[in-house]
Amino acid sequence: MNTFQLSCFLAVAETLNFARAAEQLHVTQPAVTQQIHSLEKELGVTLFHRTTRIVRITGEGLAFLGDARRMVDISVQAKKRFEHPGQEAIRTLSVGCHGYAQLFLLSPLFRRLAQQYPDLHPNLRTVPFQHLYRMLDEGEVDLVLAFRQAEIPRGTQSVYRELCRVPMVCICAENHPLAAKKCLAPEDLAPHRLVLLDPARARLEAAQMQGQLIGDRGPAQLYFCESAEAAVVLVEAGFGVSVLPDMFIPPTALLMRIPLEGAEAVSFGVYYKAKALQSDPALKSLVHMLREEHWPREQLRGKE
Structure with a gap:
């Protein structure tokens, strides 16, 4: 495979349209089609389902998307590295988070890190939790800031260090009937509509809690969201209540945070x-800063 094939794949994946991808790359549509066919033949999988009306990326295409981006990025970086031979080298550091709520926590730390390493070039990524260990093992990211997943699979090279424990809280709009409560039991939520995370995207503990809260509610009483940020928007708009780790909730949101009985901190x-x-001083410095940081609403500090 070559970078042109990968560029064609990424353009089609972005536009889901072979004609627009060709325009974006300044080539003909048959050229893009030929490159995709060649790439699919080499990989032995179908990357796109195509009809006369729509183009849809396959599961195999989604799995290949991160690899393709990384290979193109490496190729571009390699070319730029030698464009100006006398130019000062850069120090890359790739950090991943599961959502934007965690990414926003990094701003003050990177400000300090940039003073320590003026040549630092951070690369910030949102990392699907199901690909976490693979992305770390393959070097696609150097560090991931996240809620703990299941036990680390055997054979992987990553380790986990706890920074804090975050309480699960019920959130509701300021004018919601539950807003005046100081504490809630799960049964208090029974009469109210729920805003939930997609079970496929929720952590195990959150998915189990959601299953208990759903009870015998019908579909009209449930709103499923692909991210915690989306859930916060719907709750603030008055569609229902939700149960989330407190760190997910922006301080600017017009919401009430109410402790939930029986909900363990995550x-x-x-x-x-x-x-x-051990080999990357910038990464070591960042991990040290993270472990020294006073995290919002923490219950337990990570220990050295």
């Missing part, structure tokens, strides 16, 4: 490769 921390930590 572990929040960092994943990284131990070998990389």
